[in-house]
Amino acid sequence: MSPGAGWGPHTDPPISLERLRSGRSSNYGPFFEGLDGQWRADPDALNQPFAGRTALLSPFDRLIHDRERTKGLFDFDYILEMYKPAANRRWGYFALPVLHHDRLVGKLDAKADRKAGTFTINALHQDVHFTKVIRSDVEAEIEALAAWLGLLITR
Numbered sequence: 001m002s003p004g005a006g007w008g009p010h011t012d013p014p015i016s017l018e019r020l021r022s023g024r025s026s027n028y029g030p031f032f033e034g035l036d037g038q039w040r041a042d043p044d045a046l047n048q049p050f051a052g053r054t055a056l057l058s059p060f061d062r063l064i065h066d067r068e069r070t071k072g073l074f075d076f077d078y079i080l081e082m083y084k085p086a087a088n089r090r091w092g093y094f095a096l097p098v099l100h101h102d103r104l105v106g107k108l109d110a111k112a113d114r115k116a117g118t119f120t121i122n123a124l125h126q127d128v129h130f131t132k133v134i135r136s137d138v139e140a141e142i143e144a145l146a147a148w149l150g151l152l153i154t155r
Contacts, residue, residue: 050102052100053099053101053137054098054100054101054134054137054138054141055098055141056097056098056099056108059078059096059097061097063097064097064104074103076097078091078095078107080095081093081094081095082094090125091107091109091125092107092109092122092123093111094109094111095107095125096108096110098124098138098141100134100137100138103128104127105126105128105130105134106124106126106128106130106138107124108121108123108124108125108142109121109122109123109125110122112149112151113151114151117150118153118154119146119151119153120153120155121153121154121155124138
């Protein structure tokens with residue numbers, strides 16, 4: 001990854017957490033050890049408050065495109081299954097990863113049928129137990145996506 005692009009592998013030596021938080025390192029930002037290899041963090045983001053939210057992600061989102069990194073950082077198992085035979089799919093044809101605050105918590109198997117005007121929810125796979133708050137936030141995101149698409153939700 002190029003400097004300033006967020007997270008990415010790098011070959012500079014790792015630094016201490018204290019130095020990482022202080023933002024003192026190379027011209028490319030602070031670095032730390034993690035997973036296989038070393039990773040860097042955006043120094044401007046380190047000491048900023050974090051306000052999480054819930055989102056339905058595209059299977060091509062940069063947060064999950066590197067499946068091994070996603071498994072290592074979030075313990076989140078995911079693969080796009082559209083090319084698998086239906087009988088071999090675990091999560092669905094085009095399952096959307098579910099982000100809740102700073103965790104990947106599940107996958108939404110849904111189908112948008114514009115001709116029929118429906119957004120069909122086939123399954124909501126929970127990788128962690130959904131609390132009432134998580135379920136409510138995920139349902140709100142499903143409703144928002146269906147509204148944005150101009151479709152009615154069916155289950």
